[in-house]
Amino acid sequence: MTERREAVLAAVLALLVEKGAAALTMTAVARSASCSKETLYKWFGDRDGLLTETVRWQASKVRAGAYDRQHLDAGALRESLEGFAANWLSVISSETSVALNRVAIGQAETLGGIVLANGRFAIGERLKGLLLDARNARLVAFDDAEEAFRTFFGLVGRDIQIRLLLGDRFTIDGAAIADDARRAVQQFLALYGATKTPAQAG
CATH class of the missing domain: 1.10.357.10 (Tetracycline Repressor, domain 2)
Known part of the structure; x- marks a missing residue:
């Protein structure tokens, strides 16, 4: 997970909080994260792929500790x-x-x-x-x-x-x-x- 990809996922979460699921389009995410839609499709495949990665990233914050x-x-x-x-x-x-x-x-x-x-x-x-x-x-x-x-x-x-x-x-x-x-x-x-x-x- 690169810093750039994390910034995209953070943009997804921010959009969900601010505007809800209806506003979560690849175009809106690209605009919010200051990247191209082509990059999003290359990294995540589609909207469901983007959401899947977002969920994984959010869930990865919960750890059992070392x-x-x-x-x-x-x-x-x-x-x-x-x-x-x-x-x-x-x-x-x-x-x-x-x-x-x-x-x-x-x-x-x-x-x-x-x-x-x-x-x-x-x-x-x-x-x-x-x-x-x-x-x-x-x-x-x-x-x-x-x-x-x-x-x-x-x-x-x-x-x-x-x-x-x-x-x-x-x-x-x-x-x-x-x-x-x-x-x-x-x-x-x-x-x-x-x-x-x-x-x-x-």
């Missing part, structure tokens, strides 16, 4: 989970993510799958790697990584995303995000901590 798989301990696990939670909350509460998800909902048959595959599902696979490493280190106990991830996802997000998508105007500052992240991780580890058997955790 940790040493061979020396993963309770402190490192908690830090990585809190980092992921805070990162994800910051992304989903941004104007750009709200606009992008509204577009996907409005065009679910074409864009819904793109957002699911490159957003929620891709993010899930990244975090499940950490959860599986934590299970191997006997820090958590679960039978199904997908179910454990869904529980964590719910504890972190609660009703924040749906409220924002439906137009509830509230702001979440850095301190509130950090508090929410700590709370979610504490609750998750209370459910799936290594003192639980997989059956109890389920």
Whole structure:
């Protein structure tokens, strides 16, 4: 991802926030990003390709953090989970993510799958790697990584995303995000901590 391509994707998100999905044409993006339509078609193929790349770029901002798989301990696990939670909350509460998800909902048959595959599902696979490493280190106990991830996802997000998508105007500052992240991780580890058997955790 070059700086120039990132500038194009940032222009896509800005257009979505300012003018909505109807204004998102290759011509409008080219004008906003100060590049040619030929360049856009060369890089992204078409409008759906451009949106797909935009979703991937936005989702790539949510990471599980860096940790040493061979020396993963309770402190490192908690830090990585809190980092992921805070990162994800910051992304989903941004104007750009709200606009992008509204577009996907409005065009679910074409864009819904793109957002699911490159957003929620891709993010899930990244975090499940950490959860599986934590299970191997006997820090958590679960039978199904997908179910454990869904529980964590719910504890972190609660009703924040749906409220924002439906137009509830509230702001979440850095301190509130950090508090929410700590709370979610504490609750998750209370459910799936290594003192639980997989059956109890389920």
